[in-house]
Amino acid sequence: MSDLDASLEVPGRVSADFAADRGDVIAVIGPNGAGKSSLVKAVAGLVPATGRVTLDGRNLMELPTRERGLGVVFQDQLLFPHLDARDNVAYGPRARGVTRADARRRADQWLSALGVGDLAHRRPGQLSGGQAQRVAIARALVTDPTLLLLDEPMSGLDVGVATSLRIELARHLSEFGGIALLVTHDALDALTVANRVLVLDEGKVAQFGTPHEVSQRPVTDHVARLVGLNVIRAGDELRAFEPTAVTVNLTEPTGSARHRWAGRVAAVTPHGAALRLVVRTADNGPELIADVTPEAATELELTLGRSVWVSVKETSVRAYTNRTQ
Amino acid sequence: MSDSLGRAPARLLVPAGLATLLLVLPLVSLLLTAPWSMLGEQLGTEALRQAMWLSVLTATVATGVCLLLGLPLAWVLARVDFPGRRLLRTLVIVPLVLPPVVAGVALVSAFGRTGIIGEPLRAATGLSLPYTTAGVIVAHVFVSLPFVVISIEGALRSAHQEYDAAAATLGASRWHAFRTVTVPLALPGIAAGMVLAWARSLGEFGATITFAGNYPGTTQTMPTLIYLSINSHPEAAKTLSLVLLLLSLAVLVALRDRWLVTS
Amino acid sequence: MPRPILTRLLVPAAVCLLLPLSACGDDTTEIKVLAAASLTESFQTLEKQFEDDHDGVDVKLSFGSSTTLAEQANDGAPGDVLATADEKSMDLAVDGGSATGEPTKFATNALVLVVPADNPAKITGFDDFADSDWVRCDDEVPCGRLAVSLLEENEVEQEPVSREVDVKSVLAKIASGEADAGFVYASDAVAAGDDVKMFPVPGADEQPNPYFIATLDQSGDSDLAQEWLDLVSSDEGQKVLEEAGFSTP
Incomplete structure (x- = not known):
C-alpha cells in the first residue's frame, strides 16, 4: 500500500491510475489536451471527477477541496490581487484558524525561503512573473501539505527566470517530504526535478516510470520529441x-x-x-x-x-x- | 483627439456630444433659471428640512437593506448553479422596467392593508407598512434592489471564480472565502451598486407615494414635496429641486473619488 | 446606390408626425378641449353629443391638472377651449393672455366624505374619525385646501395618515380599502360607483369648487369653440354634469 493511491476519471478528459510515496515528485507530461491539468484539478476537487484518491488511508474524493490538505500552485498563480505577498502566504494559515501574527510570521519565513522576503509588502500587481510564482509556491507550502500540486509553474516565465526557479524548485521539492505532482510540458522539468514521470496521452496513462526509463524508452511520439529520440x-x-x-x-x-x-x-x-x-x-x-x-x-x-x-x-x-x- | 489608432470618428463624437448635451443641458438650465434668492428662505422651512432629512434617512437605510439582501442574492445568482436561475435573474430585473406607480400598486397588493401579506400581518400584529417610514423604505428597497443585484452580480462574475478555488485549496470555507476574497474583489461593483441604489432611492417618488402615502415628517420625501409644490408654487419647486440636485451631487462627488474609480 | 426601402417609407412618415396634425390628415374640422381631469366622464358624453350635432367636426379632449393645462395654454399649446376645476388656474390663463373673453362659471363640485364600500371602520361622519386611517389631498392642491377649511369649520382636530398628491389618489386609497375614509369631489365619488360610499360634509355646499370655461386665443375656429361653451351651459349640458355629480349654477 503506497502513501498515495489514485484511480480517478474526469469524464471525457482523463482517466488515470497511479501510486506514489512520500518524497516522490511525479512529473505529469503529455501534449496539450492530454488531460494533465484536468488530472491535477480532479485531485484538488476543482473539476467533477469519479474514482478514488487515497492519501494516508483517507479517500480525498469524498472530501471538499478545503479539507483535502493540499497545496496548489496554479499556472497563473491566482495570487489574491487585493492582498500583499505576505497576506497571500498567510491566507492558508489564517483560514485554518492561526492567529494573524503567527500566520504572518510563518509567511515571512516562507517568503524568505523562496528568496522574496523583501517583497512581502508588494501586491501581486507589483511583482514580476518569477517573483509572483515564488510567492505562489510559498503560499502552497506554508500549510505543510502532504500533497503538493503544481500546474505548469514554469510556463509563461522568461527562460532565465524559469531556469533559476527550476533549480530552486528542485531544492524545495527534495526538502518537501510530501508527494508532489508537477504538471509540465518541459522535458527538463521532468528529468531534473522529478523522480517519477507520468506520461499522459489522449486522456490515458501511456507510461509511468523513472525519468531515465521514460527518456530512454519513450512510448509516445510526444515524449520522444521532448527528449530528442x-x-x-x-x-x-x-x-x-x-x-x-x-x-x-x-x-x-x-x-x-x-x-x-x-x-x-x-x-x-x-x-x-x-x-x-x-x-x-x-x-x-x-x-x-x-x-x-x-x-x-x-x-x-x-x-x-x-x-x-x-x-x-x-x-x-x-x-x-x-x-x- | 488623435492617437496612433487614428482620429476619433465623427460618427461617434457627434452622438457622444448630443448625449452630453441632453444630460447636462436640463440640469444647467435648472441652475440658471432657479430663483437663488429664495434658497435661504426655502432652506429655513420646516417642511423642507423634514423632507430632506427623511429622504437622506430612508435612502441610506434602504441602501443598507439592499446591500444586506442584494449581496447574498447576487452571490447565489453568480455562484450557485440551480434550476430556474435564469428565471430568477429575470424576475429580479422586472422592477426596473415597472413604471414606479405600478411598483407602488404591486407593493400595495402585497403589503398594503388589504394586501396578501399585509392583511394577515395587520390582523395578527396590528402592524402595517402603509403610512409609515418603514413603508417608504420598503418601497425604496423594492425599486433599488435590482440595481444592487445586477451591479454586484456583474462584479462577482468578472471577479473570477478561480480565486474562490484558490481560497478553497488553502483551506478556506465558502463563507471565509466569501468574506476575504469574493467581497473584496467585487468591491468596486458593490460600491457602484450602492451608489446607484442610493441615488435611485433619493429620487424615488411614484412607488413611495402610492404605497406609503405622503405625510410631513413620516412619509414625505423631497421628490413628493417637489411634486406638490409644482402645482401651487412652481418657483419654490425649482428651488427644492435645486436643493435635491446639490445634495445628490455632493454625495456622488464625495463618493466618486473614494469608490467609483475602478481599477 | 438606392436608399433602403425602410428609409424611403419612414422619412415621409416621420415628417408627417412632426408637422401639425392637420397637415397630414383629411379635412375634418377639429376642436381641442383642454379640461380638468374631473370632467373626464361628463365631457366624454358631451363630445359625442357635439359630434352628432356638428357634421365633420372632431372633438379632441385633453385632460390634466388645471394648473398644468393653464400653463400649457399660456405656452401656446394647441387648443380651442380651456375648462378648469378652480378659479385660480383660470386666472392664470387670463393673466397669461391665452383665455379670451369672460370665463364662464359652468358648474361647482362639492367635497364629500367617502368610505370603502364595506366601510370597515364604520365611519359615517367626523365623529368616527378617531383612531381611523383617513386621507385627504395635500395642502398644496385645491382639494386639500378645501378639505382643510371644511375640517376647521367642523372643528376636526385629527390628522390624516397621508396627504395625497391629488384627488384621484385619495379615491384610489378608499376604493382599494387602503384607507378608512377620505375627501373627494362629488363628481369623483359618483364616477367611482359602487366602490365607495358617499356622505355629505356639513358646510361643503357653502364652499363649492367652481369650474370655469373659456375659449382660447390660439383657437383656429373661435365660433366652434364658442359652440362648445354653449353646449356646456345648455340645459342638456348641465344635465350631463349633474348626473356626473356636479352642482350647476
Whole structure:
C-alpha cells in the first residue's frame, strides 16, 4: 500500500491510475489536451471527477477541496490581487484558524525561503512573473501539505527566470517530504526535478516510470520529441535510437545498416555544435531526426527538400516493449 | 483627439456630444433659471428640512437593506448553479422596467392593508407598512434592489471564480472565502451598486407615494414635496429641486473619488 | 446606390408626425378641449353629443391638472377651449393672455366624505374619525385646501395618515380599502360607483369648487369653440354634469 493511491476519471478528459510515496515528485507530461491539468484539478476537487484518491488511508474524493490538505500552485498563480505577498502566504494559515501574527510570521519565513522576503509588502500587481510564482509556491507550502500540486509553474516565465526557479524548485521539492505532482510540458522539468514521470496521452496513462526509463524508452511520439529520440513502432515493439546514431547519405547505403529509409529534409535547425535535420521518410514512414556536423551538411548540400537516405546500425538501436499498453 | 489608432470618428463624437448635451443641458438650465434668492428662505422651512432629512434617512437605510439582501442574492445568482436561475435573474430585473406607480400598486397588493401579506400581518400584529417610514423604505428597497443585484452580480462574475478555488485549496470555507476574497474583489461593483441604489432611492417618488402615502415628517420625501409644490408654487419647486440636485451631487462627488474609480 | 426601402417609407412618415396634425390628415374640422381631469366622464358624453350635432367636426379632449393645462395654454399649446376645476388656474390663463373673453362659471363640485364600500371602520361622519386611517389631498392642491377649511369649520382636530398628491389618489386609497375614509369631489365619488360610499360634509355646499370655461386665443375656429361653451351651459349640458355629480349654477 503506497502513501498515495489514485484511480480517478474526469469524464471525457482523463482517466488515470497511479501510486506514489512520500518524497516522490511525479512529473505529469503529455501534449496539450492530454488531460494533465484536468488530472491535477480532479485531485484538488476543482473539476467533477469519479474514482478514488487515497492519501494516508483517507479517500480525498469524498472530501471538499478545503479539507483535502493540499497545496496548489496554479499556472497563473491566482495570487489574491487585493492582498500583499505576505497576506497571500498567510491566507492558508489564517483560514485554518492561526492567529494573524503567527500566520504572518510563518509567511515571512516562507517568503524568505523562496528568496522574496523583501517583497512581502508588494501586491501581486507589483511583482514580476518569477517573483509572483515564488510567492505562489510559498503560499502552497506554508500549510505543510502532504500533497503538493503544481500546474505548469514554469510556463509563461522568461527562460532565465524559469531556469533559476527550476533549480530552486528542485531544492524545495527534495526538502518537501510530501508527494508532489508537477504538471509540465518541459522535458527538463521532468528529468531534473522529478523522480517519477507520468506520461499522459489522449486522456490515458501511456507510461509511468523513472525519468531515465521514460527518456530512454519513450512510448509516445510526444515524449520522444521532448527528449530528442527517434522511436520506431511495430505493434508493441518499440525501437529507439539517438539522432547522433543516424547516418545521412545521398544514395542508398550498401553497408551493414539494417534500418534505412528514403526521405526528404523537412527542417534544419542548429543543435549544439551540430545541425539537427528532420527527415520526412517516404511512404508515410516515420519522421526521423538526425544530427550531422556542419561540414557534412555543407558537403552533402543538405537543404530543405533535399532527397536523402537515412540509416542506423542495429547496434545503436534499443528494442523494448510497451508494457503499459 | 488623435492617437496612433487614428482620429476619433465623427460618427461617434457627434452622438457622444448630443448625449452630453441632453444630460447636462436640463440640469444647467435648472441652475440658471432657479430663483437663488429664495434658497435661504426655502432652506429655513420646516417642511423642507423634514423632507430632506427623511429622504437622506430612508435612502441610506434602504441602501443598507439592499446591500444586506442584494449581496447574498447576487452571490447565489453568480455562484450557485440551480434550476430556474435564469428565471430568477429575470424576475429580479422586472422592477426596473415597472413604471414606479405600478411598483407602488404591486407593493400595495402585497403589503398594503388589504394586501396578501399585509392583511394577515395587520390582523395578527396590528402592524402595517402603509403610512409609515418603514413603508417608504420598503418601497425604496423594492425599486433599488435590482440595481444592487445586477451591479454586484456583474462584479462577482468578472471577479473570477478561480480565486474562490484558490481560497478553497488553502483551506478556506465558502463563507471565509466569501468574506476575504469574493467581497473584496467585487468591491468596486458593490460600491457602484450602492451608489446607484442610493441615488435611485433619493429620487424615488411614484412607488413611495402610492404605497406609503405622503405625510410631513413620516412619509414625505423631497421628490413628493417637489411634486406638490409644482402645482401651487412652481418657483419654490425649482428651488427644492435645486436643493435635491446639490445634495445628490455632493454625495456622488464625495463618493466618486473614494469608490467609483475602478481599477 | 438606392436608399433602403425602410428609409424611403419612414422619412415621409416621420415628417408627417412632426408637422401639425392637420397637415397630414383629411379635412375634418377639429376642436381641442383642454379640461380638468374631473370632467373626464361628463365631457366624454358631451363630445359625442357635439359630434352628432356638428357634421365633420372632431372633438379632441385633453385632460390634466388645471394648473398644468393653464400653463400649457399660456405656452401656446394647441387648443380651442380651456375648462378648469378652480378659479385660480383660470386666472392664470387670463393673466397669461391665452383665455379670451369672460370665463364662464359652468358648474361647482362639492367635497364629500367617502368610505370603502364595506366601510370597515364604520365611519359615517367626523365623529368616527378617531383612531381611523383617513386621507385627504395635500395642502398644496385645491382639494386639500378645501378639505382643510371644511375640517376647521367642523372643528376636526385629527390628522390624516397621508396627504395625497391629488384627488384621484385619495379615491384610489378608499376604493382599494387602503384607507378608512377620505375627501373627494362629488363628481369623483359618483364616477367611482359602487366602490365607495358617499356622505355629505356639513358646510361643503357653502364652499363649492367652481369650474370655469373659456375659449382660447390660439383657437383656429373661435365660433366652434364658442359652440362648445354653449353646449356646456345648455340645459342638456348641465344635465350631463349633474348626473356626473356636479352642482350647476
